[in-house]
Amino acid sequence: MTDRLRTLSLLERLRRHEMAAEARELATLRAHVAVLERTRSDLLMRLKTEARTITLESAPYVGSYIRAIRNEVSQIDKALEKVAPRIEALEQTVLDQFRDISTIRLALDQTKQRLRQVREAHETKEADALTLMRWTVRP
Numbered sequence: 001m002t003d004r005l006r007t008l009s010l011l012e013r014l015r016r017h018e019m020a021a022e023a024r025e026l027a028t029l030r031a032h033v034a035v036l037e038r039t040r041s042d043l044l045m046r047l048k049t050e051a052r053t054i055t056l057e058s059a060p061y062v063g064s065y066i067r068a069i070r071n072e073v074s075q076i077d078k079a080l081e082k083v084a085p086r087i088e089a090l091e092q093t094v095l096d097q098f099r100d101i102s103t104i105r106l107a108l109d110q111t112k113q114r115l116r117q118v119r120e121a122h123e124t125k126e127a128d129a130l131t132l133m134r135w136t137v138r139p
Contacts, residue, residue, distance in 0.1 A: 019097040
Protein backbone atom coordinates (compact mmCIF):
# COMPACT_ATOMS: atom_id res chain seq x y z
CA MET A 1 0.00 0.00 0.00
CA THR A 2 2.88 2.36 0.70
CA ASP A 3 4.30 1.55 -2.73
CA ARG A 4 1.02 2.71 -4.19
CA LEU A 5 1.28 5.94 -2.15
CA ARG A 6 4.80 6.60 -3.37
CA THR A 7 3.85 5.83 -6.96
CA LEU A 8 0.80 8.07 -6.90
CA SER A 9 2.72 10.85 -5.20
CA LEU A 10 5.51 10.63 -7.77
CA LEU A 11 3.02 10.53 -10.63
CA GLU A 12 1.27 13.61 -9.26
CA ARG A 13 4.55 15.54 -9.02
CA LEU A 14 5.52 14.56 -12.56
CA ARG A 15 2.15 15.66 -13.92
CA ARG A 16 2.42 18.96 -12.03
CA HIS A 17 5.84 19.63 -13.56
CA GLU A 18 4.55 18.79 -17.03
CA MET A 19 1.53 21.02 -16.52
CA ALA A 20 3.72 23.85 -15.22
CA ALA A 21 5.91 23.68 -18.32
CA GLU A 22 2.87 23.76 -20.61
CA ALA A 23 1.34 26.59 -18.58
CA ARG A 24 4.54 28.63 -18.86
CA GLU A 25 4.55 28.20 -22.63
CA LEU A 26 0.86 29.14 -22.73
CA ALA A 27 1.52 32.27 -20.67
CA THR A 28 4.38 33.25 -22.96
CA LEU A 29 2.20 32.83 -26.04
CA ARG A 30 -0.63 34.82 -24.45
CA ALA A 31 1.79 37.62 -23.61
CA HIS A 32 3.01 37.58 -27.20
CA VAL A 33 -0.60 37.75 -28.44
CA ALA A 34 -1.29 40.66 -26.09
CA VAL A 35 1.71 42.56 -27.49
CA LEU A 36 0.58 41.85 -31.06
CA GLU A 37 -2.97 42.97 -30.34
CA ARG A 38 -1.76 46.12 -28.60
CA THR A 39 0.52 46.90 -31.56
CA ARG A 40 -2.33 46.24 -33.97
CA SER A 41 -4.71 48.56 -32.11
CA ASP A 42 -2.01 51.25 -31.91
CA LEU A 43 -1.43 51.00 -35.65
CA LEU A 44 -5.14 51.23 -36.38
CA MET A 45 -5.43 54.24 -34.09
CA ARG A 46 -2.52 55.89 -35.87
CA LEU A 47 -4.17 55.10 -39.18
CA LYS A 48 -7.35 56.86 -38.05
CA THR A 49 -5.63 59.94 -36.67
CA GLU A 50 -2.51 60.48 -38.75
CA ALA A 51 -3.89 59.55 -42.15
CA ARG A 52 -6.46 62.31 -41.94
CA THR A 53 -3.90 64.99 -41.21
CA ILE A 54 -2.88 65.90 -44.72
CA THR A 55 -0.69 68.86 -45.58
CA LEU A 56 0.60 69.77 -48.98
CA GLU A 57 4.03 68.45 -48.12
CA SER A 58 2.77 65.09 -46.84
CA ALA A 59 0.07 64.48 -49.46
CA PRO A 60 2.28 62.43 -51.82
CA TYR A 61 3.31 60.11 -48.98
CA VAL A 62 -0.07 59.47 -47.31
CA GLY A 63 -1.00 56.61 -49.66
CA SER A 64 2.27 54.80 -49.01
CA TYR A 65 1.87 55.39 -45.27
CA ILE A 66 -1.65 53.94 -45.26
CA ARG A 67 -0.52 50.91 -47.30
CA ALA A 68 2.43 50.34 -44.96
CA ILE A 69 0.21 50.43 -41.87
CA ARG A 70 -2.37 48.13 -43.47
CA ASN A 71 0.41 45.74 -44.49
CA GLU A 72 1.75 45.71 -40.93
CA VAL A 73 -1.76 45.09 -39.55
CA SER A 74 -2.18 42.27 -42.05
CA GLN A 75 1.10 40.67 -40.93
CA ILE A 76 0.01 40.95 -37.30
CA ASP A 77 -3.33 39.31 -38.14
CA LYS A 78 -1.50 36.45 -39.88
CA ALA A 79 0.77 36.02 -36.85
CA LEU A 80 -2.29 35.93 -34.57
CA GLU A 81 -3.96 33.33 -36.78
CA LYS A 82 -0.78 31.27 -36.79
CA VAL A 83 -0.45 31.23 -32.98
CA ALA A 84 -4.18 30.69 -32.21
CA PRO A 85 -4.20 26.90 -32.84
CA ARG A 86 -1.14 26.42 -30.64
CA ILE A 87 -2.78 28.38 -27.82
CA GLU A 88 -5.96 26.30 -28.11
CA ALA A 89 -3.93 23.09 -28.09
CA LEU A 90 -1.97 24.20 -25.03
CA GLU A 91 -5.15 25.22 -23.22
CA GLN A 92 -6.64 21.79 -23.89
CA THR A 93 -3.42 20.07 -22.82
CA VAL A 94 -3.25 22.02 -19.56
CA LEU A 95 -6.92 21.27 -18.91
CA ASP A 96 -6.39 17.56 -19.55
CA GLN A 97 -3.33 17.52 -17.31
CA PHE A 98 -5.27 19.29 -14.58
CA ARG A 99 -7.95 16.59 -14.83
CA ASP A 100 -5.27 13.89 -14.62
CA ILE A 101 -3.76 15.53 -11.56
CA SER A 102 -7.18 15.79 -9.93
CA THR A 103 -7.82 12.10 -10.60
CA ILE A 104 -4.42 11.12 -9.24
CA ARG A 105 -4.96 13.35 -6.20
CA LEU A 106 -8.30 11.68 -5.56
CA ALA A 107 -6.72 8.21 -5.78
CA LEU A 108 -3.91 9.37 -3.49
CA ASP A 109 -6.37 10.71 -0.92
CA GLN A 110 -8.42 7.52 -1.05
CA THR A 111 -5.29 5.43 -0.57
CA LYS A 112 -4.24 7.55 2.41
CA GLN A 113 -7.72 7.18 3.87
CA ARG A 114 -7.60 3.39 3.44
CA LEU A 115 -4.17 3.25 5.12
CA ARG A 116 -5.47 5.38 7.97
CA GLN A 117 -8.47 3.07 8.40
CA VAL A 118 -6.26 -0.03 8.37
CA ARG A 119 -3.93 1.54 10.93
CA GLU A 120 -6.83 2.61 13.16
CA ALA A 121 -8.40 -0.86 12.91
CA HIS A 122 -5.07 -2.41 13.88
CA GLU A 123 -4.68 -0.03 16.82
CA THR A 124 -8.25 -0.73 17.95
CA LYS A 125 -7.61 -4.46 17.72
CA GLU A 126 -4.44 -4.10 19.82
CA ALA A 127 -6.25 -1.94 22.38
CA ASP A 128 -9.07 -4.49 22.60
CA ALA A 129 -6.53 -7.28 23.08
CA LEU A 130 -4.82 -5.33 25.88
CA THR A 131 -8.16 -4.62 27.55
CA LEU A 132 -9.12 -8.26 27.29
CA MET A 133 -5.79 -9.28 28.83
CA ARG A 134 -6.35 -6.87 31.73
CA TRP A 135 -9.81 -8.27 32.36
CA THR A 136 -8.66 -11.86 32.19
CA VAL A 137 -5.63 -11.29 34.44
CA ARG A 138 -7.76 -9.83 37.26
CA PRO A 139 -9.48 -12.41 39.48
